[in-house]
Amino acid sequence: MKWPWTLQPFIFYPQGGGQNGDQGWLRAGAEEWTVTGTRLDKASGVVWHAVAGELPPVDTQLSGEVDAHSRLRQMARHTGEHLLAQAFARINPAFEVAAVGMRGPDCTLDLRGSPSEADAQVAEALLREVMVAGPLTLETQLVPHTELGRYPLRRATPLTGDVQLVIFRDTAGELFDVSACAGTHLPLGNLAAPVTVLGLEHIRAGLTRVTFRAGPEAAEYLGEVYRSARALAQGFNTGVAELPERVEALRSERDRLAAEQSRLRAALAAALVTAAPVEAYGPVQLRVLSLPDAGLLPAALSEVPAGEVRAAVAGERCSVGSGVPELDAGALLRAALTVSGGKGGGRAELAQGQTQQPEQFLAEVRRAVAEKASWSYVCHSRR
Numbered sequence: 001m002k003w004p005w006t007l008q009p010f011i012f013y014p015q016g017g018g019q020n021g022d023q024g025w026l027r028a029g030a031e032e033w034t035v036t037g038t039r040l041d042k043a044s045g046v047v048w049h050a051v052a053g054e055l056p057p058v059d060t061q062l063s064g065e066v067d068a069h070s071r072l073r074q075m076a077r078h079t080g081e082h083l084l085a086q087a088f089a090r091i092n093p094a095f096e097v098a099a100v101g102m103r104g105p106d107c108t109l110d111l112r113g114s115p116s117e118a119d120a121q122v123a124e125a126l127l128r129e130v131m132v133a134g135p136l137t138l139e140t141q142l143v144p145h146t147e148l149g150r151y152p153l154r155r156a157t158p159l160t161g162d163v164q165l166v167i168f169r170d171t172a173g174e175l176f177d178v179s180a181c182a183g184t185h186l187p188l189g190n191l192a193a194p195v196t197v198l199g200l201e202h203i204r205a206g207l208t209r210v211t212f213r214a215g216p217e218a219a220e221y222l223g224e225v226y227r228s229a230r231a232l233a234q235g236f237n238t239g240v241a242e243l244p245e246r247v248e249a250l251r252s253e254r255d256r257l258a259a260e261q262s263r264l265r266a267a268l269a270a271a272l273v274t275a276a277p278v279e280a281y282g283p284v285q286l287r288v289l290s291l292p293d294a295g296l297l298p299a300a301l302s303e304v305p306a307g308e309v310r311a312a313v314a315g316e317r318c319s320v321g322s323g324v325p326e327l328d329a330g331a332l333l334r335a336a337l338t339v340s341g342g343k344g345g346g347r348a349e350l351a352q353g354q355t356q357q358p359e360q361f362l363a364e365v366r367r368a369v370a371e372k373a374s375w376s377y378v379c380h381s382r383r
């Protein structure tokens with residue numbers, strides 16, 4: 001991006017105040033340059049235009065066209081921001097704006113006073129009522145800063161000199177919102193409808209971020225959400241309104257099935273453990289299992305009784321459980337993995353890992369148990 005030259009007077013609105021700069025086109029005869037952004041140099045008052053590609057030669061006479069599509073969306077975001085901030089302020093004057101963001105479709109209002117989800121719903125409804133009651137007209141006035149005290153400004157301004165006031169009046173002619181602002185706004189506040197709060201987030205002490213959409217970006221989003229919800233509902237043979245109930249029923253069913261699966265796994269694992277032949281190595285009993293499902297491993301390896309060691313594989317998963325204090329499950333697993341390849345670890349009672357050679361893993365556990373058990377037996381016998 002280049003910021004090499006200036007245009008003055010400008011028709012493109014520069015980036016600032018949480019709002020994007022205008023985009024559009026500059027033309028000279030048949031030639032056209034795309035403006036990708038604009039910025040204001042506050043010191044000189046010059047608006048710098050960034051253009052894609054090569055620059056027009058110096059002294060070229062240009063005409064400019066603002067991208068109306070993106071500008072209208074920007075105006076809707078900004079208008080929605082004023083009106084929603086005012087709606088929050090009317091619910092509770094403590095809900096003051098600390099910062100705003102309007103650079104993307106998801107706009108933000110950072111509010112003091114910790115508004116809740118319920119407050120947001122009330123603010124949204126209040127604004128909807130004002131908007132359906134009649135025109136919410138925009139007027140702008142240049143007012144010397146010394147006279148600002150005569151206006152019910154929603155937010156104090158540090159500006160001096162002549163300050164631009166952006167005023168929205170309701171259908172009765174009453175002031176709805178008065179702000180010092182130099183941004184771009186829609187001529188009718190109603191055109192920013194719908195203004196929809198998407199969510200609230202506590203961002204730091206005393207500051208809550210309200211995310212919202214306004215105007216066409218809100219309407220498109222709500223339409224998309226509805227279409228997704230309808231497709232989901234059709235998949236469940238129900239209506240959109242019944243979705244929460246259907247999802248709740250499915251959640252209960254899922255929990256019931258999970259509990260049942262857990263019980264069945266435990267029963268199957270117990271049966272497989274009982275069916276596995278017991279191999280005796282001195283005082284140690286070894287059970288070796290090849291399980292059909294890795295989900296059975298936890299149940300098959302839990303509560304290994306005293307005097308027993310269990311080794312199990314399921315696919316590439318492997319596990320060792322030990323009820324013999326002298327035979328550490330973690331040490332047995334790691335020793336077997338050293339030969340069979342793989343990785344894993346664990347505690348003295350239970351260890352888990354993965355190997356691509358499950359049969360070799362089991363053979364190595366068997367060999368290690370046989371060796372260590374007879375050594376342990378010899379040691380015990382000598383005592």
Ligand SMILES: [Zn+2]
Nearest residue numbers: 078166181183
């Ligand atoms: Zn504004």
